[in-house]
Amino acid sequence: MFLRALLIAVVVFGPGGPGAAAADGPPPTLVSGTPATGKKLDPVFKLLEQQRFACKFTEEKHVALLARPLKSSGTITFDRDKGIARAVTAPKPQLVVLTKTSLKLVKGKTVEEIPLSKSKDLKAFAMIFPTTLRGDRAELEKSFDIGLYGSEGAWWALTFSPKDAALQKFVKSVTVFGNKTDVVAMRIVEASGDSSDTQLTDVRRNKDVPDTEIAAAFGAN
Amino acid sequence: MRWRARAATLAVVVLTGIVFAFAAPHFKFSTKITEFLPDDKENRGAQIAALLAESELSKVMVIDLSMPDPEKLAAAVTALQAHLKALPDVAMARSGFTDADLGTMMTFLGVLPPTTFLPASAYTEESIRTRLGDLREQLGGPMGVMIRKTAPRDPLAGMWEPLQALRASQGNALLDEDGVIWTPDHAHAFVFVETKSSSFDSDAQRAFRQVLDDWVAANPGVTMQTAGAAQFAIASEAQIKGDVNRIGIISTIGILVIFLALFGSVRMILVGFVPMIFGSAVAVLACQLIFGEIHGITIAFGTSLLGVGLDYVEHYYAHFVLTPEVPAKTTMKLVAPSIVLGAITTIIGFVGLGAAGLGGLRQMAVFSVIAIVASLASTILMVPPWMPATYKPPRTLGAVDRAVFRLMKALTRRTWSKASHIAIAVVAIGITVAGVRVARFSDNVNMLVSDKGPHVVQDTAVRSRLGPESTTYGVITAGTDEALLELIGKATDQLAAAQKAGALTSFVPLGRILPSAAEQVVRFHAARAALPITRKVMEELDFVPEQFADYWAALNAPAPKILSLGEIRSSPLAPLLAAWVPAQTTPIALIPLVGVTDVAALQKLVPDATIVAPQQTIVDLFRGVRIRTVIASLLGLATILLLLLARYRSPRKVVVAVAPAILACVAAVGTMVAMGISLNILHVMSLLLVVSLGVDFGIFFVDTNTSLEEAARTMVSIITASLTTILSFGLLGLSSSPGLAAIGVTVTLGVTYSLLTCFLMASLAGPKLVMPEAE
Numbered sequence: 002m003f004l005r006a007l008l009i010a011v012v013v014f015g016p017g018g019p020g021a022a023a024a025d026g027p028p029p030t031l032v033s034g035t036p037a038t039g040k041k042l043d044p045v046f047k048l049l050e051q052q053r054f055a056c057k058f059t060e061e062k063h064v065a066l067l068a069r070p071l072k073s074s075g076t077i078t079f080d081r082d083k084g085i086a087r088a089v090t091a092p093k094p095q096l097v098v099l100t101k102t103s104l105k106l107v108k109g110k111t112v113e114e115i116p117l118s119k120s121k122d123l124k125a126f127a128m129i130f131p132t133t134l135r136g137d138r139a140e141l142e143k144s145f146d147i148g149l150y151g152s153e154g155a156w157w158a159l160t161f162s163p164k165d166a167a168l169q170k171f172v173k174s175v176t177v178f179g180n181k182t183d184v185v186a187m188r189i190v191e192a193s194g195d196s197s198d199t200q201l202t203d204v205r206r207n208k209d210v211p212d213t214e215i216a217a218a219f220g221a222n
Numbered sequence: 223m224r225w226r227a228r229a230a231t232l233a234v235v236v237l238t239g240i241v242f243a244f245a246a247p248h249f250k251f252s253t254k255i256t257e258f259l260p261d262d263k264e265n266r267g268a269q270i271a272a273l274l275a276e277s278e279l280s281k282v283m284v285i286d287l288s289m290p291d292p293e294k295l296a297a298a299v300t301a302l303q304a305h306l307k308a309l310p311d312v313a314m315a316r317s318g319f320t321d322a323d324l325g326t327m328m329t330f331l332g333v334l335p336p337t338t339f340l341p342a343s344a345y346t347e348e349s350i351r352t353r354l355g356d357l358r359e360q361l362g363g364p365m366g367v368m369i370r371k372t373a374p375r376d377p378l379a380g381m382w383e384p385l386q387a388l389r390a391s392q393g394n395a396l397l398d399e400d401g402v403i404w405t406p407d408h409a410h411a412f413v414f415v416e417t418k419s420s421s422f423d424s425d426a427q428r429a430f431r432q433v434l435d436d437w438v439a440a441n442p443g444v445t446m447q448t449a450g451a452a453q454f455a456i457a458s459e460a461q462i463k464g465d466v467n468r469i470g471i472i473s474t475i476g477i478l479v480i481f482l483a484l485f486g487s488v489r490m491i492l493v494g495f496v497p498m499i500f501g502s503a504v505a506v507l508a509c510q511l512i513f514g515e516i517h518g519i520t521i522a523f524g525t526s527l528l529g530v531g532l533d534y535v536e537h538y539y540a541h542f543v544l545t546p547e548v549p550a551k552t553t554m555k556l557v558a559p560s561i562v563l564g565a566i567t568t569i570i571g572f573v574g575l576g577a578a579g580l581g582g583l584r585q586m587a588v589f590s591v592i593a594i595v596a597s598l599a600s601t602i603l604m605v606p607p608w609m610p611a612t613y614k615p616p617r618t619l620g621a622v623d624r625a626v627f628r629l630m631k632a633l634t635r636r637t638w639s640k641a642s643h644i645a646i647a648v649v650a651i652g653i654t655v656a657g658v659r660v661a662r663f664s665d666n667v668n669m670l671v672s673d674k675g676p677h678v679v680q681d682t683a684v685r686s687r688l689g690p691e692s693t694t695y696g697v698i699t700a701g702t703d704e705a706l707l708e709l710i711g712k713a714t715d716q717l718a719a720a721q722k723a724g725a726l727t728s729f730v731p732l733g734r735i736l737p738s739a740a741e742q743v744v745r746f747h748a749a750r751a752a753l754p755i756t757r758k759v760m761e762e763l764d765f766v767p768e769q770f771a772d773y774w775a776a777l778n779a780p781a782p783k784i785l786s787l788g789e790i791r792s793s794p795l796a797p798l799l800a801a802w803v804p805a806q807t808t809p810i811a812l813i814p815l816v817g818v819t820d821v822a823a824l825q826k827l828v829p830d831a832t833i834v835a836p837q838q839t840i841v842d843l844f845r846g847v848r849i850r851t852v853i854a855s856l857l858g859l860a861t862i863l864l865l866l867l868a869r870y871r872s873p874r875k876v877v878v879a880v881a882p883a884i885l886a887c888v889a890a891v892g893t894m895v896a897m898g899i900s901l902n903i904l905h906v907m908s909l910l911l912v913v914s915l916g917v918d919f920g921i922f923f924v925d926t927n928t929s930l931e932e933a934a935r936t937m938v939s940i941i942t943a944s945l946t947t948i949l950s951f952g953l954l955g956l957s958s959s960p961g962l963a964a965i966g967v968t969v970t971l972g973v974t975y976s977l978l979t980c981f982l983m984a985s986l987a988g989p990k991l992v993m994p995e996a997e
């Protein structure tokens with residue numbers, strides 16, 4: 002269950018990569034030096050707090066076993082009450098819906114619903130992105146060391162390092178990149194050295210995300 | 223001389239009492255249901271039924287906990303597991319699989335060759351391309367991080383095969399979350415526990431139940447229900463104890479009242495109980511010595527047999543009391559041949575019971591035979607020396623005797639014509655034929671337990687929450703573990719084909735989890751032969767072959783490391799497999815099958831496994847036992863007839879001696895058929911007992927009718943014996959145990975009809991009833 006939660010979280014997170022941000026991406030030296038911690042993170046978390054959130058994403062996963070990165074793209078939809086839905090449209094359609102209690106995978110005609118683990122740490126990991134969008138720093142700090150590079154007025158990066166040894170065996174760090182109020186990218190670095198870089202575009206928030214879109218993304222959820 | 227006999231009697235009784243007192247603390251009682259499964263060693267169905275009854279499937283108790291808050295419920299499940307694991311009698315306590323369990327499992331699978339679980343058919347180019355394509359997709363999907371760790375050594379995902387097979391077998395009825403098994407609504411969580419003590423050890427199970435009850439009491443808010451054989455053992459024991467107490471107390475009081483009313487002597491009452499108590503004590507000691515334990519149902523049956531044990535004393539008493547002028551020893555000489563003959567015919571009946579092929583009934587037969595022999599011996603040897611030298615019979619017995627005499631006189635006054643005899647015989651035969659034709663037989667017996675009661679309700683409720691139960695199994699047995707694994711592989715393939723053909727809905731694909739050694743070698747070489755293709759496909763799909771160095775190294779080993787069944791049994795996979803490949807002396811595999819509608823049709827498609835529907839198998843087995851019992855009964859009856867013919871050398875006397883028994887059986891069956899009772903194996907066996915008892919009456923009747931007065935005295939003894947027998951078996955008929963109730967009802971009806979038939983026979987005999995000694 003832990004592994005499922007972990008890996009599902011990775012997929013839900015997906016987005017990443019400042020490298021993909023090109024000219025309007027974060028400065029290369031953003032994640033360097035000593036990060037801010039604790040209450041100093043609150044202004045960023047305050048900015049991130051959303052009722053609804055929707056965007057497109059493109060992802061590149063660099064796996065040492067493969068000669069070329071795996072690329073995928075799709076949409077991410079967040080609703081504070083319902084959870085988060087990640088719909089991959091290319092190369093193959095796949096939908097992942099994560100709520101506080103379960104994860105639903107839809108691939109072709111196959112639907113698999115997996116209840117989330119009762120382990121608080123692992124659940125927290127699976128919920129990093131949605132919890133970040135809720136602005137709930139205290140909840141995240143139960144399972145991760147969180148550091149802030151930059152500040153809420155310009156480019157910033159939040160890094161999440163798992164506290165749990167079991168988690169550390171798989172994931173080294175998760176970094177969420179943003180510019181002022183916008184989340185623009187994410188990077189996951191696995192313990193193996195593989196990494197996923199995801200870039201978010203066409204970000205819309207709150208009232209810009211209509212009920213119909215939420216309903217379409219979450220369905221019965 | 224008289225005092226010497228009394229001293230000897232006392233010595234025997236006291237000695238028996240001392241031995242019994244010393245042995246009693248070591249008595250082991252059992253309520254094993256398996257004792258009532260046919261134990262036909264030649265019958266594969268019987269072997270399988272016994273194996274299923276003793277398998278892991280029947281040993282595990284399911285504890286169902288519920289409370290409104292799932293978080294608290296999960297904590298309660300964890301706490302209960304810890305509590306149970308600390309108990310010395312607990313062999314296993316678990317719920318779901320924790321991360322740690324999964325990690326251990328992955329570690330175990332991770333050191334096996336990557337070819338262990340992948341069939342040789344997976345090494346075609348097409349299959350390799352599909353598998354590597356899946357790997358590529360998975361690396362970018364939810365399982366990517368995990369697959370990434372194992373892929374360099376296992377690119378074709380062989381190690382996931384057993385886990386996928388196990389997961390598929392679990393279905394969707396339950397959730398396994400962080401070490402806790404839940405119902406989908408999180409209202410119930412389950413703990414599975416197995417005690418070191420047998421599920422049928424009611425003492426141990428009662429103690430364990432108390433531990434559970436105490437734990438629930440200490441955890442307010444938690445509601446507990448359970449399912450498993452243990453609660454049936456406890457309920458059976460309580461039920462049998464209740465029956466024994468009720469039968470013992472009420473029948474003892476009833477017998478005391480009858481004795482007091484008829485014989486009017488406290489001494490005779492006390493002495494009268496000696497044979498049956500002595501017989502029971504000797505039988506209990508002997509059974510403990512022979513079988514190592516005594517089944518509860520034997521005790522219950524034995525308690526009701528006390529009434530039968532009294533028959534001999536009653537027959538003797540009736541003659542002693544009504545002819546007080548004749549010395550006690552002389553009276554015994556007069557009646558002894560009858561009661562010995564009666565005992566022998568009863569023993570013949572019980573031998574038939576023992577030959578029925580059920581361990582439990584065999585023990586009952588042994589108990590009964592020993593009890594009868596001991597009762598008989600003590601009646602003949604111990605009772606006469608203690609008879610009062612001067613005795614004045616109470617008026618009651620005299621009144622009864624006179625009433626019976628008048629009745630007998632009236633009944634025998636008229637001579638029935640030959641035509642009447644023939645007409646009655648034709649009617650009896652007609653009723654018998656009609657009864658047998660109308661009679662419904664049921665071999666679906668639940669001999670020990672009632673299907674009502676809280677333990678049954680709980681068991682049903684808990685099992686319903688666990689999802690659909692397999693009612694059919696593919697059973698495989700073999701001489702060795704390796705042979706077993708080979709057959710499992712073949713049967714799994716056959717079942718997969720049968721599933722495609724729609725002969726079943728699903729099954730546990732054991733072959734995917736348990737490959738034989740030979741199969742593992744074949745797979746290894748198939749993988750090695752496919753190395754160039756694997757590398758080529760990898761390159762085509764953008765993989766970097768050099769990253770899979772561990773895989774190439776594993777395939778370049780001189781030979782694969784073979785995974786044996788023994789290793790699996792001691793591996794982290796063991797808890798998942800224990801129910802399907804139990805560690806028994808005979809290597810056996812039980813493959814649960816779901817959705818089988820036609821067992822015979824499936825059997826044709828799966829020749830390497832025996833397809834068994836345990837309930838149906840048991841029904842079939844009991845049908846066989848019933849037929850054997852009927853044959854044994856007929857043989858017993860024939861033996862009794864020959865014995866009587868040898869004894870009396872008069873067909874007429876033999877007919878009179880056996881007629882009450884046979885007519886009573888016919889009437890008892892007719893009554894039960896009219897009452898809509900489906901006859902089962904226990905009714906058949908009870909009829910055997912009716913024959914034995916009825917023949918006793920017939921023998922008493924034939925042996926002591928040199929005058930109408932003596933015939934009346936014999937009838938008094940038969941009435942007395944019938945009353946005490948009806949009293950004890952009638953009480954047995956009220957038992958909530960269907961098995962005991964069946965015996966009780968049949969014997970009560972049979973004995974009642976035997977008594978009535980004795981009067982009918984007297985009437986039919988007419989004046990010829992009185993047979994001079996010379997005849």
